[in-house]
Amino acid sequence: MKYLVILFLIIAAVALMYLKKAYRTQIALGFLGLLAFLSLILSVRSLPSTVPLTRTFNQLFYQENVQDENYFDAILPLMVGGKTIYTKDNFNHLTFDMSDPEAPWEYRLKEIFYGVNSRNILQAMDAKVVEDPALNGVEIKGAKKDAFDVLGQSNDLYRFSFAANDIPEEYGNYFHYYYYYTGKGTPMHIYIHADDPADFTPDGNRELVAIWQPLEEGNGEDLFLMTREYYDREVAP
Amino acid sequence: MNLSVLTQLLSAQVSVPAFIHQALVILCLFLYGCILLGAICPSWPFVRKMLFAYPAGLAAFSLVAFCLVTLSIPYNAVSVIVSCIVFGVLVWTAALLTTGAKERREVFPAGWREKPLTFVIAGLVILLLTAFACSGALSVTLSNDSMYNYSFYPRLIVHYGGLRPNFNTFLTDVGQGVALINTLPYLFGFEETFGIQHMLNLVFAAVFATAVYETADTDKKALRIAFAGIAVLLLYATLPYLLLSKWILANDYFAVFMFLSAYLAFDAKHGAEGIRLLYLLVPVLSILRIEGGVYVVLFLLCISVLPVANRQIACGMLLPAVVLQAIYAIRIFLTMTIIAPYRFLTEEKALLMFLLMIAAFVYLMWIRGKIFVKLQKYLGVWIILGLLLINLLLFLKDRATYLENMKAFRDNLLYSGGWGIFPMVIAAIYLVAIIGSKRWGFGFWDLLSFSYLFYVLSVSFMREGGMHSGVGDSGNRVLLQMVPILLFAALQHVTDLMKKED
Numbered sequence: 248m249k250y251l252v253i254l255f256l257i258i259a260a261v262a263l264m265y266l267k268k269a270y271r272t273q274i275a276l277g278f279l280g281l282l283a284f285l286s287l288i289l290s291v292r293s294l295p296s297t298v299p300l301t302r303t304f305n306q307l308f309y310q311e312n313v314q315d316e317n318y319f320d321a322i323l324p325l326m327v328g329g330k331t332i333y334t335k336d337n338f339n340h341l342t343f344d345m346s347d348p349e350a351p352w353e354y355r356l357k358e359i360f361y362g363v364n365s366r367n368i369l370q371a372m373d374a375k376v377v378e379d380p381a382l383n384g385v386e387i388k389g390a391k392k393d394a395f396d397v398l399g400q401s402n403d404l405y406r407f408s409f410a411a412n413d414i415p416e417e418y419g420n421y422f423h424y425y426y427y428y429t430g431k432g433t434p435m436h437i438y439i440h441a442d443d444p445a446d447f448t449p450d451g452n453r454e455l456v457a458i459w460q461p462l463e464e465g466n467g468e469d470l471f472l473m474t475r476e477y478y479d480r481e482v483a484p
Numbered sequence: 485m486n487l488s489v490l491t492q493l494l495s496a497q498v499s500v501p502a503f504i505h506q507a508l509v510i511l512c513l514f515l516y517g518c519i520l521l522g523a524i525c526p527s528w529p530f531v532r533k534m535l536f537a538y539p540a541g542l543a544a545f546s547l548v549a550f551c552l553v554t555l556s557i558p559y560n561a562v563s564v565i566v567s568c569i570v571f572g573v574l575v576w577t578a579a580l581l582t583t584g585a586k587e588r589r590e591v592f593p594a595g596w597r598e599k600p601l602t603f604v605i606a607g608l609v610i611l612l613l614t615a616f617a618c619s620g621a622l623s624v625t626l627s628n629d630s631m632y633n634y635s636f637y638p639r640l641i642v643h644y645g646g647l648r649p650n651f652n653t654f655l656t657d658v659g660q661g662v663a664l665i666n667t668l669p670y671l672f673g674f675e676e677t678f679g680i681q682h683m684l685n686l687v688f689a690a691v692f693a694t695a696v697y698e699t700a701d702t703d704k705k706a707l708r709i710a711f712a713g714i715a716v717l718l719l720y721a722t723l724p725y726l727l728l729s730k731w732i733l734a735n736d737y738f739a740v741f742m743f744l745s746a747y748l749a750f751d752a753k754h755g756a757e758g759i760r761l762l763y764l765l766v767p768v769l770s771i772l773r774i775e776g777g778v779y780v781v782l783f784l785l786c787i788s789v790l791p792v793a794n795r796q797i798a799c800g801m802l803l804p805a806v807v808l809q810a811i812y813a814i815r816i817f818l819t820m821t822i823i824a825p826y827r828f829l830t831e832e833k834a835l836l837m838f839l840l841m842i843a844a845f846v847y848l849m850w851i852r853g854k855i856f857v858k859l860q861k862y863l864g865v866w867i868i869l870g871l872l873l874i875n876l877l878l879f880l881k882d883r884a885t886y887l888e889n890m891k892a893f894r895d896n897l898l899y900s901g902g903w904g905i906f907p908m909v910i911a912a913i914y915l916v917a918i919i920g921s922k923r924w925g926f927g928f929w930d931l932l933s934f935s936y937l938f939y940v941l942s943v944s945f946m947r948e949g950g951m952h953s954g955v956g957d958s959g960n961r962v963l964l965q966m967v968p969i970l971l972f973a974a975l976q977h978v979t980d981l982m983k984k985e986d
Contacts, residue, residue: 322490445493
């Protein structure tokens with residue numbers, strides 16, 4: 248239909264120009280104006296279905312009113328920046344020969360994924376990371392997990408965690424690219440708990456704890472963030 | 485915990501300072517651009533300087549930032565500010581040394597003393613536009629590339645104070661010029677660059693309107709104004725340009741700077757000084773996207789059909805672009821080891837790009853206007869034929885991939901690529917203008933448009949996996965970049981009707 252309308256406009260414009268040679272320019276401008284009007288109507292109708300549009304006044308990258316892929320990981324820097332975050336200290340630094348096609352490298356890389364890359368991302372978000380052996384092996388499941396709220400899916404944050412890596416090989420990207428894009432892995436989520444939501448604001452509580460689910464237990468691959476206070480009271484074994 | 489509550493709390497602490505900081509950065513870029521234009525384009529009217537100040541400031545910042553990170557100079561707010569000042573001093577020194585007292589220069593836009601009211605009004609307009617651009621009133625669209633290539637990666641550049649080998653595919657796949665523009669939030673205390681991009685689009689609307697107004701071939705001011713107004717409405721009513729302008733990626737920046745560069749080269753009225761501004765804009769164009777260096781070669785060949793001197797193109801525009809690409813290639817390929825499962829820019833492609841740039845330099849310095857002069861009269865034809873030949877060779881090399889690309893191209897254009905009715909609109913404008921004026925010419929803007937189309941088809945072929953159907957496909961988005969230039973090309977044919985009118 249829209250193409251018929253344009254065709255009609257072309258024919259009308261050319262015919263009018265032939266009949267009224269002295270007003271060629273005005274006819275052309277009218278023709279352009281009608282094309283602009285038609286484009287505007289169709290664009291306004293089709294733009295929202297072509298790409299998800301968002302509009303917020305909060306000056307944050309995170310766009311609250313989008314259902315999928317609203318980049319919760321964009322909020323993380325605001326939550327952790329300038330704060331002290333306690334983590335486990337038994338991160339692995341496995342080296343692995345990626346040219347070996349026989350080795351089950353994806354599982355080993357997962358340990359690294361859950362290790363140095365995750366810690367380094369927090370550091371890259373300007374958090375001061377303090378490794379505490381008391382956090383090694385701590386699990387969050389069942390009722391403890393239910394007390395947390397899910398911030399959302401971390402999208403491709405871990406895929407690009409290689410950029411914060413401090414070992415030469417790009418384990419993070421290889422891992423995520425293989426593991427998730429071949430459907431073997433489940434999306435990572437970020438869980439948070441604070442008695443007062445203000446604890447996660449830049450002016451809030453200065454001490455947080457970060458725990459990742461140990462993969463050996465078959466739990467979801469999720470990051471849990473909480474205040475130090477809450478950890479000591481409710482989570483610590 | 486209610487996530488909305490958390491977001492509101494974050495907003496309460498962050499929003500106002502972030503708004504103020506982003507607005508101040510935009511105003512500083514404006515001011516910076518004004519100061520640079522005082523040296524580069526001293527005799528431009530006040531309003532014209534206002535139009536180009538922000539793009540000039542943004543380009544200069546991108547260039548300075550690029551030099552800092554590729555030369556391994558610590559990258560932080562202080563070093564950036566100091567370097568921008570040094571760059572400004574160098575530009576002024578160069579301008580004064582090359583033209584001296586022959587041209588009257590003022591640090592601040594000329595004419596502000598004589599017309600203070602114009603200056604005040606212009607300042608208010610800029611303030612209002614800045615506030616509007618940063619307010620969040622204009623919608624955006626975000627994707628993974630927006631988040632990781634143009635937010636997460638820039639954040640890491642600032643955190644680590646420069647580039648590091650572990651950035652891997654960020655170094656080989658991301659337009660560094662735009663990534664560095666996106667470090668502005670992390671240098672100066674805000675969270676996103678939506679306002680910076682929107683401001684560029686608002687300024688571009690005014691530049692596009694001015695370009696149409698100035699090239700309208702009629703003495704009737706009312707017709708010129710109407711033509712310019714309708715042209716801008718047409719641009720901003722089209723689906724592809726709306727997509728470009730709202731998508732937080734490199735494509736919008738590239739499209740805008742592509743048009744600005746083309747217009748300055750074409751604009752004979754403001755001639756020599758516009759060409760001098762290209763010494764800044766064209767090298768920056770080469771770093772805005774990772775394939776930018778290749779496009780600059782094509783772009784400069786197209787410019788060479790215009791009466792622009794060899795030295796200006798070769799030494800003023802191409803050579804700085806070559807230097808920028810060289811120091812970047814040395815930085816990432818010789819001083820770092822990139823280990824990545826996929827990359828767009830490889831050592832071989834970088835070498836190919838250099839060979840193309842050197843060949844273009846040789847042509848411009850020693851062949852253009854000197855050897856095969858009769859053949860050079862049809863340079864536009866040779867460019868199109870050359871690109872068609874390249875596409876033919878690619879087709880013969882791998883027919884299946886090439887045909888897949890063409891299928892994806894067709895699907896994107898007709899159905900899924902966010903083009904809407906734009907292709908039909910362009911065809912309609914061309915048809916009516918040519919039939920109405922009975923003039924059929926293939927001008928500079930047509931050359932830019934059609935050469936760009938064949939260029940994208942060949943560059944997409946070089947990407948692993950080729951083109952895909954879908955608005956988000958990189959090849960499709962690169963094609964969207966031609967929208968302002970293609971529309972302007974069509975509108976140039978409408979001006980032929982005005983010639984008949986007179």
